[in-house]
Amino acid sequence: MTSLAHGGGCGCKIAPDVLQSILASTPQAAPFANLMVGAETSDDAAVWRLNDEQALVATTDFFMPMVDDPFDFGRIAATNALSDVYAMGATPIFALAIVGMPIGQLSAETIGKVLQGGASVCAAAGVPIAGGHSIDSVEPIYGLVALGLVHPDRVLTNRGAQAGDVLILTKALGVGVLSAAFKQGRLDEEGYAAMIASMTQLNTPGAGLSAFPAVHAVTDVTGFGLLGHALEMARGSGVAVEIDPTAPVYLPGAGDLAADGVRTGASTRNWAAYGGSVTLPPDLPVWRRDLLTDPQTAGGLLISAAPEGVEAVMDMLCAMGFSASRCVGRVMTGAPSVIVGRSA
Structure with missing residues (x-):
């Protein structure tokens, strides 16, 4: 399936600076109470x-395949879409499918497996795919409209x-690097299995995080890389953020592959898009920068929590199977920015 797409996963997102430029010329919605x-x-x-007890969370996410197995493609895309609901502290209630497929190049059986993969993930999350929309497109596209309550x-x-x-970051980094290695025929079985396992692990702890008073902010790390999504948090919160580049867990082989020059075009694009808002130490190797800007598909949650609540949050994450969770940085006063260096 990847041969039919010019990009794949969250790596085919529009670059953050280009997106900001597009949105800057878009009229803002009128205020609604x-x-x-x-x-x-x-x-x-x-x-x-909706009322004093319920708020509706709505999101949509779709992309082109980064793997050739259609069932896994569906699983990955659905996991990624539901992640946005969990990142808001909500519990998903149902989803709608977004399907664009090159009819005539992919068989009905192959397309059906994509949909089956997405449905299997939604079933694991306890929600139905209640409908959707499909088109005949040049490249294969799949994703969801996902709705939740909080x-x-x-x-x-x-x-x-x-x-x-x-x-706190809840998943290992390196999905983009491993995906690039897969396309180059350089990814071994262990790396491929780890990549698929990461991209199909639902971010279910997000719904529970909303009950922790110490948790102040959450986002999921996807196409803009750890540094890009940390920068969005810094800008949204009006704070500075420091990231320890050695603190995150990296997927098996990701470090060696990055050091050998394997990267995605989106990683380089992400770095260019951050402008002067991200500061790196002068001795940081380029390959490590590539891992920090690496686009993640269905990546982990980035959680900002008061120090006194960190142990309880980490205990919950580990109990729910997120063994790669690590404290990766801190929040400081200062102009909205990201500083890469050792955390105190």
């Missing part, structure tokens, strides 16, 4: 207050980080 979260801070989903007082956003908070 019940719109709790819109597009102002590039958050993971929109949130609409208490209005427990909505998690990317704009609540506070100085003194600790940053």
